[in-house]
Amino acid sequence: MGFGVREVVEMSNAIEEARTRILKCLDRVTGPAPIDYISLNSGVENPYEFLCQLEKENLITRLPPNTWYLTCSLQFSLATKLNNNVE
16 A cells, blocks of 8 residues: 555655754754754654754764763754854
8 A cells, every 4th residue: 555645745744844843953052962852842752863864964963972961862963053163
Protein backbone atom coordinates (compact mmCIF):
# COMPACT_ATOMS: atom_id res chain seq x y z
CA MET A 1 0.00 0.00 0.00
CA GLY A 2 1.58 3.25 -1.13
CA PHE A 3 1.11 6.82 -0.15
CA GLY A 4 -1.01 9.20 -2.19
CA VAL A 5 0.17 12.63 -3.28
CA ARG A 6 -1.69 14.33 -0.44
CA GLU A 7 -0.02 12.14 2.20
CA VAL A 8 3.44 12.72 0.71
CA VAL A 9 2.91 16.49 0.66
CA GLU A 10 1.65 16.44 4.25
CA MET A 11 4.69 14.41 5.38
CA SER A 12 7.00 16.76 3.53
CA ASN A 13 5.36 19.78 5.17
CA ALA A 14 5.60 18.17 8.61
CA ILE A 15 9.30 17.42 8.10
CA GLU A 16 10.03 21.00 7.00
CA GLU A 17 8.03 22.36 9.94
CA ALA A 18 10.00 20.22 12.41
CA ARG A 19 13.32 21.28 10.86
CA THR A 20 12.27 24.94 11.02
CA ARG A 21 11.23 24.67 14.68
CA ILE A 22 14.59 23.08 15.54
CA LEU A 23 16.52 25.83 13.72
CA LYS A 24 14.46 28.53 15.45
CA CYS A 25 15.10 26.89 18.81
CA LEU A 26 18.85 26.85 18.18
CA ASP A 27 18.73 30.45 17.00
CA ARG A 28 17.21 31.56 20.32
CA VAL A 29 19.97 30.12 22.51
CA THR A 30 23.31 31.85 23.01
CA GLY A 31 25.43 28.70 22.93
CA PRO A 32 25.21 24.98 22.26
CA ALA A 33 21.99 23.26 23.27
CA PRO A 34 21.62 19.68 24.50
CA ILE A 35 19.30 17.43 22.55
CA ASP A 36 16.76 17.23 25.40
CA TYR A 37 16.55 21.05 25.51
CA ILE A 38 16.04 21.14 21.74
CA SER A 39 13.25 18.57 22.01
CA LEU A 40 11.52 20.41 24.84
CA ASN A 41 11.75 23.89 23.32
CA SER A 42 11.11 23.01 19.68
CA GLY A 43 8.22 20.66 20.35
CA VAL A 44 9.87 17.95 18.23
CA GLU A 45 9.64 14.76 20.27
CA ASN A 46 12.60 12.87 18.77
CA PRO A 47 14.79 15.46 17.04
CA TYR A 48 17.89 13.29 16.52
CA GLU A 49 17.20 12.32 12.89
CA PHE A 50 16.34 15.90 11.98
CA LEU A 51 19.49 17.12 13.71
CA CYS A 52 21.58 14.62 11.75
CA GLN A 53 20.03 15.85 8.48
CA LEU A 54 20.69 19.47 9.38
CA GLU A 55 24.25 18.57 10.34
CA LYS A 56 24.83 16.89 6.95
CA GLU A 57 23.61 20.10 5.30
CA ASN A 58 26.13 22.08 7.41
CA LEU A 59 23.38 24.14 9.01
CA ILE A 60 24.22 22.97 12.52
CA THR A 61 27.25 21.56 14.28
CA ARG A 62 27.45 18.72 16.79
CA LEU A 63 29.73 19.43 19.71
CA PRO A 64 31.58 16.81 21.73
CA PRO A 65 29.76 15.83 24.93
CA ASN A 66 30.59 18.03 27.92
CA THR A 67 31.49 16.21 31.09
CA TRP A 68 30.05 19.02 33.24
CA TYR A 69 26.60 18.44 31.79
CA LEU A 70 25.24 15.63 33.96
CA THR A 71 23.63 13.57 31.21
CA CYS A 72 26.57 13.99 28.78
CA SER A 73 23.85 14.57 26.21
CA LEU A 74 24.70 15.44 22.62
CA GLN A 75 24.82 19.18 22.04
CA PHE A 76 24.17 21.12 18.86
CA SER A 77 24.66 24.70 17.73
CA LEU A 78 23.88 26.65 14.59
CA ALA A 79 26.95 26.51 12.39
CA THR A 80 26.84 30.27 11.80
CA LYS A 81 26.78 31.02 15.54
CA LEU A 82 29.70 28.72 16.16
CA ASN A 83 31.70 30.34 13.37
CA ASN A 84 30.86 33.85 14.62
CA ASN A 85 32.06 32.98 18.13
CA VAL A 86 35.39 31.73 16.77
CA GLU A 87 36.07 34.89 14.73
